[in-house]
Amino acid sequence: MSLQFVRIVADENIPKEVVELLRELGCKEVYWIAEKKKGITDPEVWRLAASKEAILITGDLRVVPQLEERDVLEGPDLVEYSTKGLAKSELQDPVVMKALVGWLFQNGHYEGHQHVKLHIEGAVSTRLRIWQREKLRRKQKTAI
Numbered sequence: 001m002s003l004q005f006v007r008i009v010a011d012e013n014i015p016k017e018v019v020e021l022l023r024e025l026g027c028k029e030v031y032w033i034a035e036k037k038k039g040i041t042d043p044e045v046w047r048l049a050a051s052k053e054a055i056l057i058t059g060d061l062r063v064v065p066q067l068e069e070r071d072v073l074e075g076p077d078l079v080e081y082s083t084k085g086l087a088k089s090e091l092q093d094p095v096v097m098k099a100l101v102g103w104l105f106q107n108g109h110y111e112g113h114q115h116v117k118l119h120i121e122g123a124v125s126t127r128l129r130i131w132q133r134e135k136l137r138r139k140q141k142t143a144i
Contacts, residue, residue, distance in 0.1 A: 003027045003105060007054035009076070011045055012038055014057055017094035018101050025106055029054070042066050049076035055110075057081070057101065077114050079104065084121045096120075 006027045010019050012034035022030045031052065033045055040048075042063045049056035055077045056063075063080075064072060081097060100118050104110045 006105075007031070007052050009033065009045065009049035009052060009054045009056050011056065011058035011060060011063075013059040014081075015094035015097055018057075018098050021098050021102050022105065025102070027105075043071065046071060046075055050074065052076075055079060059097075077116075079110070079116045079118065081118045082120075084119070 003026045007029040008022055008027050008031065010022070010030060010032045012032075014032070014034075016032075016034075019030055019032045019035075029052070031048075031054065033040065033048075037044075037048070042060060043066055045058070046056065046063060046067060050071075053076070056075075057079045059081045061080060061082050064078070067075070079101075081100065100120075104116065104118065110116060
């Protein structure tokens with residue numbers, strides 16, 4: 001997929017650095033909600049992306065549950081970026097998000113898929129917890 005033909009609507013929770021990267025990669029259009037229509041509702045963002053025949057990039061996992069069936073079935077392609085288990089501020093750091101979105105588009109991993117989830121799951125744990133889980137795993141392995 002050549003990015004020169006791709007339109008993107010970036011939700012307002014997408015960092016400026018990611019928007020700039022998409023523009024540098026040569027996307028046909030990158031419409032950033034934070035620049036143009038800050039504060040519009042999630043369904044309005046969805047409909048805007050659909051009307052532009054654009055890919056919607058968002059960090060908001062609450063978008064789809066707010067939509068009607070027709071909106072979802074006739075809506076835009078969607079790229080969701082989400083995190084779990086670590087401080088959201090760390091994983092939404094523009095450097096991390098820029099690397100993932102750049103990887104997705106720049107290296108041809110996005111080939112017109114309708115819904116892509118870039119989900120990072122992490123765990124903060126103590127060494128004692130790590131050892132307890134490992135001990136349990138070893139016990140289960142020997143029981144087989």
